[in-house]
Amino acid sequence: MKPYLTANQVSFHRHSEAVFQPIDLELYPATICVVTGANGSGKTTLLRTLAGVLRASEGELTRDASIAFIGHRAGVKDDLSCIENLVFMQRFYPKQANRHPLTPHQALKQAGLGPYIRRLAGHLSAGQRRRLALAKLLVAPADVWLLDEPYTSLDTHACQWVDELLDGHLSDQGAAIVTAHQRQPSLARTLHRLEVVAGARAA
Amino acid sequence: MNRSKAQPLIALLLSDLKRARRHGGQSLLPLVFLFSVVAMIPLGIGPGPNLLQAIAPGMIWVAALLSGLLALDGLFKSDFDDGTLEQWWVGDQPVIRLVLVRLGSHWLITALPVIVLTPVAAQMLYLPNAALGLLMLTLLIGTPILSLVGGLASALTLGTRQGGALLGLLIFPLIVPVLIFSTGAVSAFLDGLPVRPYLLLLVALLVLALSLVPLATAAALRLNIE
């Protein structure tokens, strides 16, 4: 089985200094990896590098899968309604032949946003916005999910929903990399761990 | 381009247009600006038809240019702030095409209404009807360049706090040639000289801008995201 994502001594430099120590990683289908590390150790930068938002300054990064990335900022348009946001996302991300998307309506129901279909995203609470952002994973499914602090501002119920999403995704030969410094994914599976260490600041 | 590749681009265009319609003012603001400038000129220099006619092409062009500046601030800013911009680099999206689509929607929203209502502005400044078609043609070729250059300036200033103030300074040198050839074409026509060279030069500028500016804009966006 080929890995979806391979990182070989990958690091990202900001101002000629490595933000995090070089990372080695092989992400296989049906595996989940939790990125740990102190505040400011570069977890978010690592995830953005793996997603392709940042270009790796060193090392080799190969992606052999479709990628979905949900960052700190939700990636949701405030002046579009929930349903319009999802319709946009479904069209914007290339369709994957091996994945089966839900319709935006179904995804909103699953995310518990059923009553808010026509509400502007800008009028949602922080938790609701996060759920809307995560609903992208259902309408535009990808092999690899890169989730930056997916549990932030979610209540217990919604956190369980995220766990269910991850579980379903992994059963479906998906893979995920998640940063989480408070709540960890609670799954009946092995969580691989990847420790990120801040790069040495040159004196 | 096959359908699956075009789909993200169409999605972006439709969502841009929908959001613009929702805000309404985005198209109105450049128009209001154009007409306030056009109305102020006779008040400032007197209503004499000869004088107004002579300066009409230049004034309409300068007003169109300045009105284009108004809408540039939000071109990439809101996408930058809400995290949709960084999504452009996830996966294998052709970012340059996305940039072109964004600029295209900007042109449709801000420049096209100005071009459509140019005849009214031209009447107010006594531009001869015969020259009107040519003026609109130069706007049709020239305003996309303005959108391209404006998009570049707004991408360059994306990560700055007071970027808006810089836009004019960055755009001015880039737009000088367009202004010269566009208004030159109309003046040449009024003087009975051939206008073909001007139009060809304008088209050349448009081709050059189309091929280089999106590249620089995508690079600038990327550096701002880092």
Added chain:
Amino acid sequence: MWTQIKLAFHKLGSPLIFYRFAQTLIPWLWGLTLITLAAGLYQALFVVPPDYQQGDSYRILYIHVPAAWQAMATYIVMTILATITLIWRIRTAEIMAMTAAPIGAAFTLICLVTGAIWGRPMWGTYWAWDARLTSMLVLLFVYLGIMGLYAAFDDRRQGARIASILILVGVVNIPIIHFSVEWWTTLHQGSTINLFGPSTMDASMLPPLIWMTVAVKLMFGALLLQRARNELLDQDQRKKWVLEALRMGGHDS
């Protein structure tokens, strides 16, 4: 050969080596600047005879013309530095590209002001929309745009890279501006009196121009290294190499 060039780049890219390089070179550059400037000014003011048409007023061209050349040459230097910045991300190139911009703007301004002073007796006005002066005016705005963009970023290294893109855009744009402005002036005014270039000059008038041009080039080199050195020290003031360099250089310790 290529690898050697790259190696030299990276060596000079190290702040400490650049600092030492600049420290050694700056006094020499200033010294040579003073000598050539003295020779040039002396010849320009006392040796060369007055022009039979313009009298003594033409002598300002010995400042105007080298400044104009340097205003353009500075942009070429910046283009090279910006290219290095964007491809190899070498920090000293970044800093030099950014510190060159105000120097280029200053020479452009000198060119404009001396042109205006010369224009007063020649054209009867301080400002004429002459093709070269107009191009220079636009060039000034190009420089100001680069400086403004760089200054607008809190993160100076990010600002330098983004302003480098603008520098490269400008290098395509400046010739177009020049061409379009030339076109525009011939259209609107017919041909105007040109600030005369060296080609129309009498051979006896040439030596001071050469001296002044060399002086201006040397002055540019000195200013650039000095400003880049200062900027580097400022940006790195808390870094170890700065303390070491200052101690070794025998500065206040």
